[in-house]
Amino acid sequence: MSSAFTYDVAIVGGGLAGLTTSIQLANAGWKVVLFEKESYPFHRVCGEYISLESRAFLRGLGIDDEALDLPIIDQLQVSAPNGKLLEQRLPLGGMGISRYRLDQLLAEIATKAGVLMMDHTRVNEAIFEKDGFTLHTPEGNYRSRIAVGSFGKRSNLDVKMNREFIRQKASGLNNFIGIKYHIRYAHARDTIVLHNFSDGYCGMSAIENGLSCLCYLTTAANLERSGKSIPRMEQEILSQNPHLERIFRDADFVFREPVAISQISFAQKSLIENHILMAGDAAGMITPLCGNGMSMGMHAGKIMTGKIDAFLSGKISREEMEQSYQQVWTSAFSGRLRTGRMIQRMFGKPMMTNLFISAMKPFPRAVNWLVKQTHGAEF
Ligand SMILES: Cc1cc2nc3c(=O)[nH]c(=O)nc-3n(C[C@H](O)[C@H](O)[C@H](O)COP(=O)(O)OP(=O)(O)OC[C@H]3O[C@@H](n4cnc5c(N)ncnc54)[C@H](O)[C@@H]3O)c2cc1C
Known part of the structure; x- marks a missing residue:
């Protein structure tokens, strides 16, 4: 390492892409610092279903999924809205673990591997000049x-860099909100359900x-229509689907206030910006419908x-x-x-989704093919 640089690699964002990349680079002998604006452990919006394509990779980093006894x-x-x-x-399947637990475990592994973990530290700017970067944080430069840019779906740095997806006008693919709860509810633990609503x-x-x-x-528009009230939206819009009506009525909610994010965009993003290498959602976000963004982020980091x-x-x-x-x-x-963007456009429109589900029901092979298009191989 040249004496002008204290670190070989600075990673901005400690989600799955950033954490797993930091561990691999530290294990390879490089001096790594990781910045995460939140403090571990913390909840974040995510469906928490990890495709098994990343199981061997996670085991290789030291995650003992068998000891954790994960579903x-x-x-x-x-289900269609009706x-x-x-x-x-599922051709490959997945396992379930909260991000609260998984990110915390990976942060511990990163610390042991020698990564300088700077959580509770937001990077305000990353400037490239003369073969290296200066990162500005409230703790100093x-x-x-x-x-590495692994700062997720939408960050202050996206705005600072004025990335193209930030400049785009609101459209069908760039103004979504995400809401998450942990619940106790009796259902088949080997089954992931996806209930559509308007x-x-x-x-x-x-x-x-x-x-x-x-x-x-x-969509953000659905929340607007419900007077910006999440409970009202869940009652008036989501609960039109009878399966969701039952869940919202009968489930025991572990935290009453949901974890929420807004301004989610599925627009294309640039992979490298000002020489910063992007990984995970910062490089391009796969739609949650595909249940695979976490694996894609980790694979990109590898x-x-x-x-x-x-x-x-x-x-x-x-x-x-x-x-x-x-x-x-x-x-x-x-x-x-x-494929993710194509499916995202198709779902959500009640008539189309109702029709799609009815039309696909007799053709399991076609459904299987579609699911396969959104999944990758083990890496
Ligand atoms: C509703 C919804 C459901 C989903 N369900 C699933 C699912 O079931 N399975 C699946 O595989 N994927 C799912 N995904 C996608 C998955 O959550 C993401 O693809 C994955 O979390 C991306 O990881 P990441 O490391 O790129 O970003 P993140 O996990 O979002 O991490 C980015 C981190 O960067 C930090 N950060 C941002 N800016 C700064 C800064 N300036 N300085 C320091 N830190 C900063 C943030 O605090 C954050 O912790 C879902 C997504 C949504 C929206």
């Missing part, structure tokens, strides 16, 4: 050769300790780690690192993102 989920149920159900075995869908699947995650995505390692070892130039990351990322994910 394995291999069945899917989708309540009609489609059932399907940090210098690193590489900066302009949105709500997933429920098992996590640790006998709990389930109930998480939905809908690809990125190989490229950063080659650059820091002097095997490739910065330009080669950036080009090669872009190439491999595009071939790994652009098809999945396209």
Whole structure:
């Protein structure tokens, strides 16, 4: 490492993409600092269903899923707004764990691996000049050769950099809200359900300790229509689907106030901005309907780690690192993102979803094909 830089790599954002990348780089011998604006452990909006494509990877980092006794989920149920159900075995399946628990475990592993964990620290600016970065935080400035952007769906840095998706006008793909609860509710723990309602869908699947995650995505317009009241929206709009009506009526809610996020965009994003390498949702967000954003974020971090390692070892130039990351990322994910956006556009419109569910019911192979398009292979 050149003496001008205190760190080889600075990672901005400690979700799954940032945490897993930090561990891999530290294990490879690089000096890593990770900034996370929140303090671990904390809840965040996520369906908490992790596709099994990342199980071996997580085990490799030190997550002992067997000891955690996590529910394995291999069945899917989708309901149309009118309540009609489609059932399907999941080709690969997933496991359930809260982000509160998983992110905390990974943060502990990162600390043990030697990553300097700066939680409760927001990065306000990342400036590239003369082969390295200066990151501005309230705790002072940090210098690193590489900066990784794993700051999620929408961050102050997106605004600061005036990224293209921030400049876009509101459209069908860029103004969603996400809401999450943990609940106690009797349902099949091997099944993830996806209940559609007007302009949105709500997933429920098992996590640790006998709990389930109930998480939905809908348009900001739906909340406006309900006088900006979440309980009213759940009663008047979501509960038109009879399955959701039962859940909201009978479930025991562990925290009454939901975790919520707004201004979610599924627009395309640039992979590299001011030489910052983006991973996870900062690079392009897969729709929750595909249940796979976490795996995609971790997989992107794994690809990125190989490229950063080659650059820091002097095997490739910065330009080669950036080009090669872009190439491999595009071939790994652009098809999945396209399918995700296509499905996202199709769902939520009650007539279309009702029709789609009825039409697909007799064709399990077609449903299986569609589900497969949104899932990746083990990495
Ligand atoms: C409603 C909904 C349901 C979903 N359900 C699923 C699911 O069931 N399965 C699945 O695989 N995926 C799901 N996803 C997608 C999944 O949650 C994301 O793809 C995944 O969390 C992305 O991880 P990440 O590391 O890129 O970002 P995040 O996990 O969002 O982490 C980004 C971090 O960056 C931090 N940050 C931002 N700006 C700064 C800054 N300036 N300085 C310091 N820190 C900063 C944030 O605090 C945050 O902790 C869902 C998404 C939504 C919206």
